[in-house]
Amino acid sequence: MKIPLGQIVALGLGAALAVAIAMPFIRHAPAGLRLDPVQVESGRQVYGQYCASCHGSHLEGQANWERPGADGYFPAPPHDASGHTWQHSDAQLHELTAHSVYAYAAPGYRSRMPAFAGTLSDRQIDDVIAYIKSTWPASLQAYQRVLNPAGIDFKDLPPGWKFPPTCRFHGS
Numbered sequence: 001m002k003i004p005l006g007q008i009v010a011l012g013l014g015a016a017l018a019v020a021i022a023m024p025f026i027r028h029a030p031a032g033l034r035l036d037p038v039q040v041e042s043g044r045q046v047y048g049q050y051c052a053s054c055h056g057s058h059l060e061g062q063a064n065w066e067r068p069g070a071d072g073y074f075p076a077p078p079h080d081a082s083g084h085t086w087q088h089s090d091a092q093l094h095e096l097t098a099h100s101v102y103a104y105a106a107p108g109y110r111s112r113m114p115a116f117a118g119t120l121s122d123r124q125i126d127d128v129i130a131y132i133k134s135t136w137p138a139s140l141q142a143y144q145r146v147l148n149p150a151g152i153d154f155k156d157l158p159p160g161w162k163f164p165p166t167c168r169f170h171g172s
């Protein structure tokens, strides 16, 4: 039996389309903005003990955090909506907390941000990141979620959510 070329091409295209349609559902499997309350509570305690002294007990950061001080060091930035913590993926936030800012800084850069790898477990670092995220409005949680490899399933976002005005993500 001879199968016409057009039919083979159509079958191939059909299969490619089916995979393309299924992909987002596979990639975005654990969707939504739900955070584990037990993890958030553990992170709240870690934050109070290890982060609040510099980043503020209300995550407000230190004054004039956008400019280096007279000593040449940047002050601690806020972790709330006014800062830029929400513009980093989970993996970047983990790296920044575990090993300070050096992976992202120019050679020779000096920072007051401590490396917590020897002090906190990976689990505690993930907990504190979950706590920080839990304080953000849904719009920031949504933006930050897009930066992670697992992405986000937009249909799981709360009704009426919007990206923040400063958001640089223009996808849909």
Ligand code: HEC
Pocket: 046, 047, 050, 051, 052, 053, 054, 055, 073, 074, 075, 076, 077, 078, 079, 083, 084, 085, 086, 088, 093, 096, 097, 101, 110, 111, 112, 113, 114, 116, 128, 129
């Ligand atoms: C001794 C003060 C100090 C403590 C304690 C501290 N930080 Fe920082 N942190 C800083 C400073 C200063 C910066 C800015 C670093 C720079 O740009 O040089 C910073 C930057 C960061 C950043 C990257 C910037 C951002 O907001 O996106 C993250 C993430 C961060 N800190 C998380 C934490 C976490 C989580 C804790 C607690 C486990 C913590 N820090 C404790 C001083 C501190």
